[in-house]
Amino acid sequence: xxxxxxxxxxxxxxxxxxxxxxxxxxxxxxxxxxxxxxxxxxxxxxxxxxxxxxxxxxxxxxxxxxxxxxxxxxxxxxxxxxxxxxxxxxxxxxxxxxxxxxxxxxxxxxxxxxxxxxxxxxxxxxxxxxxxxxxxxxxxxxxxxxxxxxxxxxxxxxxxxxxxxxxxxxxxxxxxxxxxxxxxxxxxxxxxxxxxxxxxxxxxxxxxxxxxxxxxxxxxxxxxxxxxxxxxxxxxxxxxxxxxxxxxxxxxxxxxxxxxxxxxxxxxxxxxxxxxxxxxxxxxxxxxxxxxxxxxxxxxxxxxxxxxxxxxxxxxxxxxxxxxxxxxxxxxxxxxxxxxxxxxxxxxxxxxxxxxxxxxxxxxxxxxxxxxxxxxxxxxxxxxxxxxxxxxxxxxxxxxxxxxxxxx
Amino acid sequence: xxxxxxxxxxxxxxxxxxxxxxxxxxxxxxxxxxxxxxxxxxxxxxxxxxxxxxxxxxxxxxxxxxxxxxxxxxxxxxxxxxxxxxxxxxxxxxxxxxxxxxxxxxxxxxxxxxxxxxxxxxxxxxxxxxxxxxxxxxxxxxxxxxxxxxxxxxxxxxxxxxxxxxxxxxxxxxxxxxxxxxxxxxxxxxxxxxxxxxxxxxxxxxxxxxxxxxxxxxxxxxxxxxxxxxxxxxxxxxxxxxxxxxxxxxxxxxxxxxxxxxxxxxxxxxxxxxxxxxxxxxxxxxxxxxxxxxxxxxxxxxxxxxxxxxxxxxxxxxxxxxxxxxxxxxxxxxxxxxxxxxxxxxxxxxxxxxxxxxxxxxxxxxxxxxxxxxxxxxxxxxxxxxxxxxxxxxx
Numbered sequence: 001x002x003x004x005x006x007x008x009x010x011x012x013x014x015x016x017x018x019x020x021x022x023x024x025x026x027x028x029x030x031x032x033x034x035x036x037x038x039x040x041x042x043x044x045x046x047x048x049x050x051x052x053x054x055x056x057x058x059x060x061x062x063x064x065x066x067x068x069x070x071x072x073x074x075x076x077x078x079x080x081x082x083x084x085x086x087x088x089x090x091x092x093x094x095x096x097x098x099x100x101x102x103x104x105x106x107x108x109x110x111x112x113x114x115x116x117x118x119x120x121x122x123x124x125x126x127x128x129x130x131x132x133x134x135x136x137x138x139x140x141x142x143x144x145x146x147x148x149x150x151x152x153x154x155x156x157x158x159x160x161x162x163x164x165x166x167x168x169x170x171x172x173x174x175x176x177x178x179x180x181x182x183x184x185x186x187x188x189x190x191x192x193x194x195x196x197x198x199x200x201x202x203x204x205x206x207x208x209x210x211x212x213x214x215x216x217x218x219x220x221x222x223x224x225x226x227x228x229x230x231x232x233x234x235x236x237x238x239x240x241x242x243x244x245x246x247x248x249x250x251x252x253x254x255x256x257x258x259x260x261x262x263x264x265x266x267x268x269x270x271x272x273x274x275x276x277x278x279x280x281x282x283x284x285x286x287x288x289x290x291x292x293x294x295x296x297x298x299x300x301x302x303x304x305x306x307x308x309x310x311x312x313x314x315x316x317x318x319x320x321x322x323x324x325x326x327x328x329x330x331x332x333x334x335x336x337x338x339x340x341x342x343x344x345x346x347x348x349x350x351x352x353x354x355x356x357x358x359x360x361x362x363x364x365x366x367x368x369x370x371x372x373x374x375x376x377x378x379x380x381x382x383x384x385x386x387x388x389x390x391x392x393x394x395x396x397x398x399x400x401x402x403x404x405x406x407x408x
Numbered sequence: 409x410x411x412x413x414x415x416x417x418x419x420x421x422x423x424x425x426x427x428x429x430x431x432x433x434x435x436x437x438x439x440x441x442x443x444x445x446x447x448x449x450x451x452x453x454x455x456x457x458x459x460x461x462x463x464x465x466x467x468x469x470x471x472x473x474x475x476x477x478x479x480x481x482x483x484x485x486x487x488x489x490x491x492x493x494x495x496x497x498x499x500x501x502x503x504x505x506x507x508x509x510x511x512x513x514x515x516x517x518x519x520x521x522x523x524x525x526x527x528x529x530x531x532x533x534x535x536x537x538x539x540x541x542x543x544x545x546x547x548x549x550x551x552x553x554x555x556x557x558x559x560x561x562x563x564x565x566x567x568x569x570x571x572x573x574x575x576x577x578x579x580x581x582x583x584x585x586x587x588x589x590x591x592x593x594x595x596x597x598x599x600x601x602x603x604x605x606x607x608x609x610x611x612x613x614x615x616x617x618x619x620x621x622x623x624x625x626x627x628x629x630x631x632x633x634x635x636x637x638x639x640x641x642x643x644x645x646x647x648x649x650x651x652x653x654x655x656x657x658x659x660x661x662x663x664x665x666x667x668x669x670x671x672x673x674x675x676x677x678x679x680x681x682x683x684x685x686x687x688x689x690x691x692x693x694x695x696x697x698x699x700x701x702x703x704x705x706x707x708x709x710x711x712x713x714x715x716x717x718x719x720x721x722x723x724x725x726x727x728x729x730x731x732x733x734x735x736x737x738x739x740x741x742x743x744x745x746x747x748x749x750x751x752x753x754x755x756x757x758x759x760x761x762x763x764x765x766x767x768x769x770x771x772x773x774x775x776x777x778x779x780x781x782x783x784x785x786x787x788x789x790x791x792x793x794x795x796x797x798x799x800x801x802x803x
Contacts, residue, residue: 104511104738220443
C-alpha cells in the first residue's frame, strides 16, 4: 500500500471531477432519506440497547458476588465482558458521535454521556470525532493511522525500531483503553516536544488531570469496590473484572484495526488534499479509506456497527442501527463508479490488519522477497539495514524493491 | 441560663448529632453506590426499577386516556412521588416522546387535587400539530412522560365572590379545572351545594361562564358545563360561531348585565384577550387573563443569528428556537408558545422581536448587563444581527 496518488494504477484515476460530485449528490440523497425517516423505532432501539446493557451489567455483577464458584465466575465474566463491549461500542461510541442527539433526550446526548473507558468522553470526542473523522487516512494528520506508535504505510520511514511494532501492537491490544486515553491526550507528541524543551500547555495538564481522575474512578469500581462487595469472592471477582476489561480491550482493538488497517485500504498524502476539498472528494476519501466486516446481526451490534465502517465514515452522525439498511445502496454506488467495496469476515480482516503490521515492521518489500530458501540471506540483509548507515540502508532498500518488482 | 433551657439545648444538640450521623451514613452509602456504578449515577440505575420514586426526575405515568370529543381527550396521569400538588387554574409542562423526539408542551390541569393523587390534562388535537394529536389519538396508558411542577398565576382569588369566566375553545381547560374543584362532579351529577355553603362562607359564589366555540359539538366539556348549569352552579352562556355568529366583545354587557360587579377571568387566543383588555380598561374593570396560543404576527426583517458557535441566516418569522434546532443545536425548550419560560437564553448583542407583541429587545454590549438580556427563544425572531449565548448544555 502507498498513498493513493502515487500508485501506478490509482483506484480513482478513472473518475472525472463531475463523476465525483455526482457521487457526492447520490450519497447525500441516501443520507437525507435516513434523516427524514428517523423516528420512534430508532429511539426504541437505542433505549432497548441501553436497558439491556444495564440489566446485563447489573446481573453479571450480582452473579460475580458468588464468583468463588467457577460456574458463577464464567457466567458473570462472560456477561460483564459483553456488557462492557456494548457500553463502549454500540452505545458509547455512537452516542458520543451525536447519533442520538436528535431525540432531544437530555440523558442520551453527546454533551452529557460518559462511558466505561479510561478516556474521558470530552477528549475522545475531540481526537476521534473531530480529528480522525475529518482527516481520515491522511498521513501526518490522522493519528489513528498507527496511533503515532506504528508504521502502517510504506511511505512512512522504516527504522530498526519498527521491528518491534508487532509487540507494541499486541501490548496495546491488551490495555487498549489506556492506549486510547494516552492517544487522546496526545501524550507521545507532548513527551517528544518536552524533550525538545517545549513545555506542555495548561490545557494538556488539565486534560491529564481529568483523565487520571476518570481512570481512578474506573479502576476503583472494577478493582476495589466490586471485589470488596464480593467478600470471600474478592480475588475471583477481581480476576473476573480484569478479564472482562481485557476481553473488551482485545475485542475493540480488533474491530477498530479492521476499520482502516486491512491491506488495500487507501491512504492519502497531506499535500495531495485540496484545502477546499469538495463534499464529493471528502466522501470518496472516506469510502476508500475504510473497510467493513461482513457478518451476522450480532456481529454488527457487538462491533457498535463499526462493521459498517464505510457507512459510518460517510455519515458518522446517522443512527448506527440504520447503517445495515443503507449499506446495499452504498455498495451499489461503489459498483456504479467502479470502486472496490472493501468487506470481509472478521477473522480475515483481523488477519489482514495484523499481516500489515508485521509486513511494515520490516523494510518495504522485505517480507515479499523472503522465502524459506533465502531466509538466511534475507536475515543478513535485515541485519545490515538495521545496523548500517543511511546510505547502506538506501542501497539495500533499492535491491529489495528491484527484487520484488522482478518477482511480480 | 435555667436548667430547663439547658436541657432543651442539650437535647437539640443530641438530636442534631444523630440526624447528622444518619445523614453522613446516607452520604457514605451514596459514595459507595456511586463508586460501584460510575460513570453512571445511582439514579440512572434506580430509574430502571422505579422511575416514579421520590428523588427521581419528575415523571408521570399515563393512567387513562378518555375521549371528550372527536378531537379532544382527557389524559389522566399518576405523577411521581415528588409531585408538589397544584391549584386549579395552573398548568403543567409535560415532555413526551413523539416519533422518538422529546417534545415539551404546557397544558392546563383540568382536575382539582384528587384523593388518588392523579392529575389530568385535557388536550384538543390541533390540526397539523405534533404533540396534541399524538396525545389525543395515540397516547397509551402505561407510557411514562416527563413532568414539571405546576405553574401559573391564573388561579382564583377567593375574596372574589362574583365571577365571570370568558373562555374560547381550549381556553376552557384551566377554567374547568377551577370549576371542578369548586363543584365536584360525579357520575350522578354535580355535588355543589355543600361545597360552597357548608364551609360557612360569607356569600355563595355567583359564576357566569361565557364560552365561545366554533360549534356546539366541538365544545370540550360540553356535558360538564351543561350539568353545572343545570345544577345551578354556573350560569352558562354559550356562544357558537355557527349559530350566534362570531363573538363581539361589545355585546358582553348585554349578555352579562351585572358585568361591572364581576371579576373577569379570561382565557383564549390573543385576539379575544386584546379586545377584552381594551374593553375592560375603558370601563375600569378587573381582568385576569391567560393566553394560550401565539397569535399570527407580522414578520420582522430577520437577520444573522450567532448561537452555539453557528451562524444562521434567519427570516423575520422563524423563531430562534426552530432555526437553531433545525441547524442541529440542542436547545432548551418547553411549551413553544411563550408561556413556560423554559427556553430562555441570554441575548448578548443585537435585537430580537417578540412575535406575539412585536416588541423589540435590544442588547448593546457595554450598555446592557454583561450576562445579557433573557429572551424566550420560542417566540423570538431575529430583528437584525443578534448573538445568543448557549453552550449547548441540556437543562
